Amino acid sequence: MSVSWIHRTAAEQAEALAAGTVTSVELVRAHLDQIGATDEGENGINAFLHVDADGALAQAKASDERRAAGNPLHELDGVPIAIKDVLTTKGLPTTAGSKMLEGWLPPYDGTVTAKIKAAGLPILGKTNMDEFAMGSSTENSAYGPTRNPWDHTRIPGGSGGGSAAAVGAFQAPLAIGSDTGGSIRQPGAMTGTVGVKPTYGSVSRYGVIALANSLDQLGPVTRTVLDAALLQELIGGHDPKDSTSVPQQVSGLVEAARAGAAGDLGGLRVGVVKELQGDAWAPGVVERFDESVEVLKKLGADVIEVSLPSFVHAMAAYYLILPAECSSNLAKFDAMRYGLRVTPDGSPSAEDVMKASRDAGFGDEVKRRIIIGTYALSSGYYDAYYGQAQKIRTLIIEDFKKAFGQVDVLVSPTAPTTAFPIGEKVDDPLSMYLQDLATIPANLAGVPGISIPSGVSSEDGLPTGIQFLAPVLEDARLYRVGAALEAALTQAWGGPIAPAAYKEKN
């Protein structure tokens, strides 16, 4: 009986490659077949904006030759990966989900792309996302929404819905996401997958089409905690091309994940965040969360409730800082050098071309945030908006410091609800913004966070997520506690959760 390779974890695929029981070409073909079978058509998942079958197969072939010669580049050499369309890939279309960049071929690789290539992982393609990573549902993509593998009528979360859905639907074992306010973690919760936002500055942003530079961070999207650790170790590290990159190497992640899986959390102090509870949280989400907290206690963790009072202002601060930075970042899209150019009739000036192109190229949410950000930075308003938001940011950092004086990690549900139907919140931006209530504080403070599946809601049968947060540079703590909870829950469930239609058939 043949093995269903797509249903193996990245670690298992890497072991099989090392053992010679499978080739990279076979792995890539299997995943390309899955993409072909599930991604396209009217009801397809639409996780990928661009599939590079030829490129991936060529890279797989090269990987197999290295293996045969006994010279693999990395433990994950030959294991396929998908990359969120926010990161530049030389010669592969990179659109950030926007019409503005339709057909743009970057002349350079982002640092993480370069690291992936240097480690020999075949790149399957680029995944769908909300335009310029603005959104929590992937409905703001200029190339149509991505569907949730658990229920194709529902959203997969966002902005990294493409990466999460691709991993959740077994189209790829690994994917790169980017998390500015929850864009890796919230889709993880929506699709029953694992997503990590590493410590700010621990993974290079060079090549990431910036949403909000002081908040953005690339991270792993996987199905298991161990796979995430393997991927974060691969993509992390100081980068001289990114001035905000930290000098320290965040290490010991794989080790922490393996140790955690043994299930002993004795001595670990866990803080349940008081401010991330209450009526905003769906009962089905809370039920799974409470259950997970009980499991943590059983594994030996000391669980207490901690208060981070500034969290109630996090959303407001975030929606001033982010639009301010993005209003400036997106100014470069002016049709002068690359991307969409719309030339009005008559004899238009350069300014006319800029206006027409930006009007046609940007979607509503992007325009909304440019307008808010431009306003927040305007002379006379700067102090009241951007200045105040930065002060809140400082308060949040201080609250985190105090809390981490009491506990080793903080915990909360990842998102307030399970995946909602496509179209439900498109005309209600505030309700959409609330999806990131629990994930935003980590971005404002630069601390790392992980979301892992906490089960399926008894209300609708859709996956729910639990989030852990750790102090800056202490990413390893997330992997220890995440792997321990994952192991205990998986055992209780009798195997990992997966959407029925995509589960491995026995």
Next chain:
Amino acid sequence: MTETLIDFDEVIEKFDPAMGLEVHVELNTNTKMFCGCPTEFGAPPNTQVCPTCLGLPGAMPVVNAKAVESAIRIGLALNCEIAEWCRFARKNYFYPDMPKNFQTSQYDEPIAFEGYLDVEVEGETYRIEIERAHMEEDTGKATHVGGATGRIHGADHSLIDYNRAGIPLIEIVTKPILNTGDKAPLVARAYVSALRDLIKALGVSDVRMDQGSMRCDVNLSLAPKGKPVLGTRSETKNVNSLRSVERAVRFEMSRHAGILLGGGSVLQETRHFHEADGTTSSGREKSDAEDYRYFPEPDLVPVAPSREWVEELRATLPEPPAERRARLQADWGYTDLEMRDAVNADAIDLIEETVAAGAAPQAARKWWLSEISRRANEAGVDLASAGVTPGEVAEVQKLIDDGTLNDKLARQVFDGLFAGEGTPGEIIEKRGLALVSDDGPLLAAIDEALAAQPDIADKIRGGNHKAGGAIVGAVMKTTRGQADAARVQQLILERLS
């Protein structure tokens, strides 16, 4: 619209000028402010670019440490405080030559602030207070094609060269310069000139106003005589020579006075300067004050130069140019005129090295400002690139001093040096140029000349020593100029006495 220009003397009678000078200096770092692209001037368009300086999606800036060092040295030379901690900020505005549509600059946290520069005008010292010196990047260079004015309005199309985008700039801003009266145009010129000398001495920029590596914006306003207020200012952009700085101030004073005396009010606006006639014309109005929406650049970390580093850099500062010139003039015994000529010819460093290599100051000055200047001018190159070194000049002079060469032969040695024929010694040997130092062959030549021109010999015998010139000339001809004329003269007299 015709402008009423008021006679300068009348302007001074009725108004007090206030000036503010903003000078942009392009640093001569090997690479750009935020990326590794080369900065060499004159490369084919858009060949010195990368994702960062083109503002491509995803690219990020990294601060050029050498540019920070240069900025600190400029700040220290201008007697500024150096910030312990400062940030870059984004200045947001749309313009086609701006790759990112924001300029990475510094806003309220400049690297250097609160300094001064003393300048001298007609024997009087004016202290120009420096408000700030900050780091920023240059924009691309747009060439507007097809319009009458060469400006973007009315052009058919524009060509943009991004080689210049991201070149490090230091912007030096003065505080309002007051109480200069009728000396205002000269003070402005003297300040820019002194700043240029200072930065040149620091070696951090070419400060070529003609190539745009130093550019000046002139802010000017007038207040009624004796009233301690500031009037509405105009900002004349890109005034790109010392003479133009002086003329722009003078013109704007006359123009402002014309408006004010006519009962009008000056428009706060940017103005274009016209080299051809020294006038200015209206640019864009600034009355709806552009809002640049400055905020700290989130892709860069703060610059926090340690005090140790600042002190190390302070130790590298050269002697202030004015002090150095005064010292050298005293050492060399030059007249004011001689010194000014040497400064204007950019020969100070060369003369100093030549003197250090053993030549007398007057001899060094003579060679650099005559023979070598002439050849440099002919070749269209700087004096320093003319093809001879201060060491060679000193060596030639030494050969003159010890009687091996005379001036005429020395010029032939320079011919050899410019032609790359080797050292002065080698050239003398190859060309057979040394003076005939042995009296024997000279006496023979003298006898021959006297015999050929007996009438001249008689005149000399008769006491007409001037007539000896013809004999000297004949001897020089015979010896192909390799005789010491003074010695020949002496020998002639001995022969005929």
